[in-house]
Amino acid sequence: MEKIRKELVVSAIENGTVIDHVPASSVFKVIRILNLENVNNQILFGTNLDSEKLGKKGIVKIRDKYFEPEEVNKIALVAPNATLIIIKNFAVVEKKTVEVPNTVEKFVKCVNPNCISNHENIITQFTVIDKVKTKLQCHYCEKITEKKNMVFI
Numbered sequence: 001m002e003k004i005r006k007e008l009v010v011s012a013i014e015n016g017t018v019i020d021h022v023p024a025s026s027v028f029k030v031i032r033i034l035n036l037e038n039v040n041n042q043i044l045f046g047t048n049l050d051s052e053k054l055g056k057k058g059i060v061k062i063r064d065k066y067f068e069p070e071e072v073n074k075i076a077l078v079a080p081n082a083t084l085i086i087i088k089n090f091a092v093v094e095k096k097t098v099e100v101p102n103t104v105e106k107f108v109k110c111v112n113p114n115c116i117s118n119h120e121n122i123i124t125q126f127t128v129i130d131k132v133k134t135k136l137q138c139h140y141c142e143k144i145t146e147k148k149n150m151v152f153i
Contacts, residue, residue: 016041016063018085019075021097024048026079027058033074033107033152034067041065054081074107074152076100077134100131108136109151112143124153 022030027047036043042063051057066086067075075082076098086094104126110117117124117140125139134147 012090013042013044013061013063013087014090015088016061016065017067018087019060019062019079020057020083020085021051021053022058022060022079022082023054024056024058027060029078030058030060030075030082033078034071036060036062039065070107072098073101073104077104077108077147077150080131080134100128100134102128104128104136107152108145109153110138110141110143111145111149111151112138112141115141115143117141 019030024047027045031037031043031045039062044061045059047058048056049059067084072084075084077100080098080100082098084094084096084098085092104124106123108124108126110124110126112118115138116122117138122140126136126145127139129135129137129144134150136145136150137143138145
């Protein structure tokens with residue numbers, strides 16, 4: 001009897017970052033908010049992969065890319081249980097779960113169309129008031145932005 005192959009093997013990356021445990025529904029949002037569609041690095045991604053932890057998950061592998069703290073904060077807002085795996089010379093050198101920050105500046109738009117941050121040239125600022133449901137309160141108008149309404153700028 002012929003052995004049936006049940007998985008696809010994807011080549012390892014020599015240097016770069018793997019974003020694992022992304023909710024399957026958030027993989028393309030992670031790619032978009034990190035602007036990965038506009039980089040020349042090799043990127044491999046999978047979605048709706050079986051996961052004991054999440055049921056279904058996604059994964060993104062980026063060759064020769066390490067993320068800045070602001071980029072990690074973006075990942076945390078979209079995929080708060082994601083794991084970042086740093087690879088150097090084909091070896092895992094660091095593995096950490098992202099953490100939703102206490103404050104968010106610069107990269108999320110306030111949902112209030114009348115907020116000063118939407119009309120003046122000022123940096124948006126939010127306090128994270130719920131890290132589980134990902135709710136942000138605007139520093140200027142105090143309006144609450146929920147995860148489903150977040151617009152990244």
